[in-house]
Amino acid sequence: MKYIKFKISAMIAIFALTFIACESTELDLTTDPNNLSVDDADPNFVLNSVLLNFTSIWNGFNGPSRDITRMENLFSTYGSVVNTSNLDGAGGEYATSYRNFANVALLEEINDGGGDIPLHVGIAKTVQAFNLFLLVDYLNDVPLSEANNPDINEPAVDSGEVIYQEAIALIDDAQSFLNSSTLNLPLTDFYYNADASKWIALGNTLKIRAYTNLALANPSESAAAINSILNSGNIIDNIDEDFNFGYTQTGPPVESRHPFFTGNYLNGASTYQSNYLVYLLKDSKALEDPRLDYYLYRQTGTDPEGQEIPCEGNPSYDYCYLGEGYWARDHADNEGLPADNILRTTYGIYPGGGAFDNDQFVSAPNSVNAGGAGIQPIFNSSFTHFLLAEGALQYGVNGNPLDYLTIAITQSFEKVSGFAGAPEMDSDAIQDYLDAVTLEFNTAAGDDDQQLFIIEREYFLSLFGNGVEAYNMYRRTGMPIDPSNPSSLSSIQSPVFPAGPFPRVFVFGQNVVNNNQNITQNGPTDRVFWDVNPLGFID
Secondary structure (H helix, E strand, O other): OOOOOOOOOOOOOOOOOOOOOOOHHHHHHHHOOOOOOOOOOOHHHHHHHHHHHHHHHHHHHHHHHHHHOOOEOOOOOHHHHHHOOOOOOOOOHHHHHHHHHHHHHHHHHHHHHHHOOHHHHHHHHHHHHHHHHHHHHHHOOEEOOOOOOOOOOOOOEEOHHHHHHHHHHHHHHHHHHHOOOOOOOOOOOOOOOOOHHHHHHHHHHHHHHHHHHHOOOOHHHHHHHHHHHHHHOOOOOOHHHOEEEEOOOOOOOOOOOOHHHHHHOOOOOOOOEEHHHHHHHHOOOOOOOOOHHHHEEOOOOOOOOHHHOOOOOOOOOOOOOOOOOOOOEOOOOOOOOOOOOOOOOEEEOOOOOOEOOOOOOOOHHHOOOOOOOOEEEEEOHHHHHHHHHHHHHHOOOOOOHHHHHHHHHHHHHHHHOOHHHOOOOOHHHHHHHHHHHHHHHHHOOOOHHHHHHHHHHHHHHHOOOOHHHHHHHHHHHOOOOOOOOOOHHHHHHOOOOOOOOOOOOOOOOHHHHHOOOOOOOOOOOOOOOOOOOOOOOOO
């Protein structure tokens, strides 16, 4: 399918919001004094804006996704999370996405005007493709072909299915630029330091990601597409190709520390961790997950008591407290809010640059930690291999699912071990874990559902910090609910206040809907186009 180009006027602002009818506060942005023409724009500045905006967009989707997938405590209901996301307003993910698309078009115009910046354009188009996938994965049908057209105030939506194909075509378009030679390399590339080969690897991997979602409806077509990509050889399959955004220890006036750190290590923990995650790491297998002390940090070794544990005695909770100082909460548990900021379990050293847990039991603000020098694990090589394991088991991707699974787990451990100066993992503990999962997988031979559960459980554990891919996984597979014990998830995560039906799609910001009559608000039972699983498929 031919890629729909965003051709806009050379005078369109880097911060323009012409894709929708805007409120007066947003219209002010169209006359911003920083508005630049093609002749005035610095392509390095524009590309920096694209990359930073994308990071902000991904972060915005990531937060609520971690809550609803049980990666951290959902301190509310599903509906309140997807309805209070930052999809509304000038600073939300939706508006920022379209500003970014205008920036990509501006870079292309600069290049077409003799700017000789093909690598800038190729990078920006790859990021735009990822951004389009995100919009569809969360909202389904959104404007594309009429977007960012100054003559159209209320652009029509394009179907999510069409946009997916356009994003795939955009990756091919991006790679034609990335394969061009140029002396004008980007001065700053926060992700890959202007390494075109790694950006090509990301694009190919994004295709694998897309075809994995599409496999629900077209498994053979997806398998053929993924196998063709694998034959090309350039994908994110090694840790040095991971697509991560890095943070530093630098605080105000320019804050560049990881949000996990700033929200939980300066004045005590603000977020409750998930009992289900604690269970999977600590108690779900015969041996403890070697990543536990890297992912979670205990501020105390004592057990909560009295008002510190409001769920105690409530029969709705089978696992109100899992012991050993892991002060976490069950799914949707919002009972009471004790003064436990320096007691509750918080994020560890990976990925947020906090503290490694070696049983020191010191409050987070007083701990020895990495100072917030963490990462956002947007897409890691281990994620690639988990998707390939899923495809090899389910719909004909070339290769052995156990081999992919083993590589994926190994790469996840390698990523976490020694992170930000933490101790290296014990090699025997790693091997014991791999042996245990291998035995479990082989014992389940002939039971594809059980083997898929093992793959997705391990994928979920590798994703810590990344709720975006976990959200897709939930909708594709319903995992990590154990099919051999269908009550496994609810028995551990049964909330006093029902969280409501699991949201298979997010809702548009109300201002977006009010200002564009062509956009229909998503309902509680709506799904994105590739999610063909039945209603009630996920708890």
